[in-house]
Amino acid sequence: MSNKEDILKRYRANVREKYDMPDLSDIKAITYxxxxxxxxxxxxxxxxxxxxVKEGQDINELVKEMYPDAKEIASNLPEVTxxxxxxxxxxxxxxxxxxxxxxxxxxxGVAENACVWIPQTMKEKAVCFISENLVILLPKSQIVNNxxxxxxxxxxxxxxxGYGTFISGPSKTADIAQVLVMGAQAAxxxxxxxxxx
Amino acid sequence: MSTxxxxxxxxxxxxxxxxxxxxxxxxxVRSKRDxxxxxxxxxxxxxxxxxxxxxxxxxxxxxxxxxxxxxxxENGCIVHWAKDAxxxxxxxxxxxxxxxxxxxxxxxxxxxxxxxxxxxxxAHGIEVVETDLGERIIQLKxxxxxHIVMPAIHLNHDDVGELFEEKLGSEKxxxxxxxxxxxxxxxxxxxxxTADAGMTGGNFGIAETGDIVVCTNEGNADMSTSCPKLHIAxxxxxxxxxxxxxxxxxxxxxxxxxxxxxxxxxxxxxxxARPTAHPMHIVLVDNGRSEWIGNPEHWEALKCxxxxxxxxxxxxxxxxxxxxxxxxxxxxxxxNLGMLRDTQQHSGNVSACTLCxxxxxxxxxxxxxxDQIYQxxxxxxxxxxxxxxxxxxxxxxxxxxxxxxxYNLGTALAHWANIIPSPIINCGLNPWAEGHKMMEFPKKxxxxxxxxxxx
Numbered sequence: 336m337s338n339k340e341d342i343l344k345r346y347r348a349n350v351r352e353k354y355d356m357p358d359l360s361d362i363k364a365i366t367y368x369x370x371x372x373x374x375x376x377x378x379x380x381x382x383x384x385x386x387x388v389k390e391g392q393d394i395n396e397l398v399k400e401m402y403p404d405a406k407e408i409a410s411n412l413p414e415v416t417x418x419x420x421x422x423x424x425x426x427x428x429x430x431x432x433x434x435x436x437x438x439x440x441x442x443x444g445v446a447e448n449a450c451v452w453i454p455q456t457m458k459e460k461a462v463c464f465i466s467e468n469l470v471i472l473l474p475k476s477q478i479v480n481n482x483x484x485x486x487x488x489x490x491x492x493x494x495x496x497g498y499g500t501f502i503s504g505p506s507k508t509a510d511i512a513q514v515l516v517m518g519a520q521a522a523x524x525x526x527x528x529x530x531x532x
Numbered sequence: 533m534s535t536x537x538x539x540x541x542x543x544x545x546x547x548x549x550x551x552x553x554x555x556x557x558x559x560x561v562r563s564k565r566d567x568x569x570x571x572x573x574x575x576x577x578x579x580x581x582x583x584x585x586x587x588x589x590x591x592x593x594x595x596x597x598x599x600x601x602x603x604x605x606e607n608g609c610i611v612h613w614a615k616d617a618x619x620x621x622x623x624x625x626x627x628x629x630x631x632x633x634x635x636x637x638x639x640x641x642x643x644x645x646x647x648x649x650x651x652x653x654x655a656h657g658i659e660v661v662e663t664d665l666g667e668r669i670i671q672l673k674x675x676x677x678x679h680i681v682m683p684a685i686h687l688n689h690d691d692v693g694e695l696f697e698e699k700l701g702s703e704k705x706x707x708x709x710x711x712x713x714x715x716x717x718x719x720x721x722x723x724x725x726t727a728d729a730g731m732t733g734g735n736f737g738i739a740e741t742g743d744i745v746v747c748t749n750e751g752n753a754d755m756s757t758s759c760p761k762l763h764i765a766x767x768x769x770x771x772x773x774x775x776x777x778x779x780x781x782x783x784x785x786x787x788x789x790x791x792x793x794x795x796x797x798x799x800x801x802x803x804x805a806r807p808t809a810h811p812m813h814i815v816l817v818d819n820g821r822s823e824w825i826g827n828p829e830h831w832e833a834l835k836c837x838x839x840x841x842x843x844x845x846x847x848x849x850x851x852x853x854x855x856x857x858x859x860x861x862x863x864x865x866x867x868n869l870g871m872l873r874d875t876q877q878h879s880g881n882v883s884a885c886t887l888c889x890x891x892x893x894x895x896x897x898x899x900x901x902x903d904q905i906y907q908x909x910x911x912x913x914x915x916x917x918x919x920x921x922x923x924x925x926x927x928x929x930x931x932x933x934x935x936x937x938x939y940n941l942g943t944a945l946a947h948w949a950n951i952i953p954s955p956i957i958n959c960g961l962n963p964w965a966e967g968h969k970m971m972e973f974p975k976k977x978x979x980x981x982x983x984x985x986x987x
Contacts, residue, residue: 338613339597339598339601339613341615342613342615342769342816342818342822343594343597343598343822345818345822345823346593346594346769346818346821346822346825347594348826349822349823349825349826350591350593350594350825350826351591351825351826351828351831352591353591353592354584354587354588354591355588356584356585356588356774357580357581357584357585357588359581359585359777359778359781362574362577362578362581362781363573363574363577364574365572365573365574377794380794381793381794381795381797427759427808428758428759428806428808429725429759432721432725447784447794448784448794448795449794449795450795450799455806458806458807458808459758459806459808460754460758460806461755461758461759463754463758464751464754464755464758465755465758465759481780481784482780482783482784483777483780483781483784485780486776486777486779486780486783487776487777489776489801491801491803495806495807496803496804497607497608497802497803497804497805497806497807497812498800498801498802498803498804498806499800499801499803500754500798500799500800500801501795501798501799501800502797502798503794503795503796503797503798504797505797506749506750506751506797506798507749507750507797508665508666508713508749508750509682509791510664510665510666510669510682510683510684510713511665511669511684511689511692511709511712511713512687512688512689512692512709513557513560513682513685514689514709514710516709516710516713518713518714518717519665519713519717519749519750519751519752520663520665520717520720520721520724520750520751520752520755521750521751521752521754521755521797521798522751
């Protein structure tokens with residue numbers, strides 16, 4: 336078995352001219368006059384839904400209206416009182432299969448491509464993917480322009496510090512004859528609930 | 533005078549309806565990419581930065597690999613180093629065996645194709661299930677990918693419908709893509725829930741944090757790693773980049789360039805195993821890369837981020853399909869990577885290029901793909917893979933073009949060739965008449981014309 340040192344030794348023997356790291360601070364990245372409007376537009380264009388939650392409106396009522404037939408709702412968020420399952424205390428991740436609606440929290444959204452930063456904040460992250468429908472709670476003031484700004488501020492959770500993901504719309508594929516189909520292996524729909532401050 | 537590529541392309545072109553669809557489909561993807569690129573004023577600046585970051589990183593890879601591995605180990609991951617495909621397969625099998633894994637679900641990884649991992653694991657009794665829909669389709673069909681991003685693009689919905697009727701028990705005659713995708717979803721869902729381990733590739737490895745970053749539209753990499761208790765991530769050495777600031781540049785470009793979307797649905801950062809799983813394993817694979825970096829003309833092929841935009845735009849790829857190339861990666865980047873891998877086996881691909889350079893015009897990291905193909909052609913004689921017929925013709929042409937007397941006589945007499953009856957000159961013995969009619973020679977050669985005008 337060879338190891339790290341053998342590979343690095345061979346690389347060092349072969350590498351020729353060395354190049355400097357470019358300055359990235361002068362990238363003139365796109366910004367938007369109204370980041371929220373752009374975020375909403377992009378979310379819809381990638382197949383997601385956006386609902387602006389009104390001051391004082393109950394999220395639980397809203398989710399019940401959106402999914403009247405939902406039997407299994409999974410969430411570990413304290414404000415979600417209608418949850419029938421909690422990703423923090425299921426026996427195995429696979430027990431979350433059959434979830435009709437998963438409700439999770441996003442930290443911030445990205446206007447240019449509708450990505451929402453979702454660090455793992457639950458014991459079983461499966462809830463973010465295995466649910467048929469995904470609902471993401473996002474404070475509407477938390478929108479950045481582009482991925483450069485996004486990568487300056489992403490943070491992992493202190494407790495669940497091993498994973499985080501950007502999600503932009505529902506799971507999708509065009510692998511059969513290039514026809515776009517929503518709902519490949521993960522959530523078949525994704526709705527961002529924009530929360531007032 | 534035919535090359536391996538042109539012989540295979542002839543097969544592809546037999547079905548004109550399909551080959552036209554293939555061409556148009558990829559041109560549509562190229563147009564979507566253009567819309568994305570033109571939508572950002574900074575697009576060309578991003579390409580410049582992306583190229584410079586990659587040049588820097590792949591010429592300082594020893595430092596970044598060390599930083600990445602150290603960080604990943606601090607995070608609690610187990611890092612392995614594989615010098616070649618064989619060692620990679622052994623390492624992966626070893627990990628699976630230690631954990632008593634019977635079934636492995638995996639997301640799309642060109643590296644595992646490169647190392648032919650699936651047949652190796654299957655020979656050792658492990659069931660391997662591809663979970664990207666396109667990869668799953670070709671796995672059920674017993675085929676290999678014909679495109680790196682759209683692996684099943686060579687099949688239409690009827691092909692997939694008939695396949696699913698046979699393999700997944702779908703309704704007879706229902707070949708609707710939405711229905712078929714749903715059938716695959718149900719079948720794969722069962723695989724995710726019952727697998728013992730999940731494997732992902734990696735689009736990027738971040739030296740500063742130790743993250744493996746995987747971009748998918750389907751969410752299959754996340755499904756593969758959310759239920760099974762073991763995650764193995766496999767990446768080529770060249771996938772390491774310094775930090776998040778660099779990642780922002782590539783994340784913005786990868787999907788815009790490859791499929792014309794503003795982003796993939798999921799951009800997932802795997803730093804360590806989830807709390808209820810075994811430690812995550814990362815396998816760093818060399819398999820030629822530490823030698824390719826020393827190739828003065830071709831080292832920049834290592835900048836590639838595998839977006840597929842060079843094949844989408846390539847007029848030859850669009851009109852000949854992925855299976856016409858002898859290397860498992862087709863198109864301009866595949867021609868170059870194939871030659872780096874084995875010149876004897878893959879010289880037949882270098883003719884699959886018109887030198888239009890569309891590939892390097894769209895490449896988000898500015899790999900000089902067409903220039904490199906030109907360079908390979910200059911070396912065919914050294915490799916002993918130059919076509920003898922073409923060599924002889926080149927000698928003949930040097931004799932004609934190198935002597936003005938012979939050249940002038942030739943052009944003055946050429947028009948007599950016009951009276952040779954077409955069936956004789958356009959027959960199979962004349963390789964130039966293949967696929968097009970021979971030209972008609974003018975009575976007055978250009979030389980004569982220009983002299984008359986100048987008088």
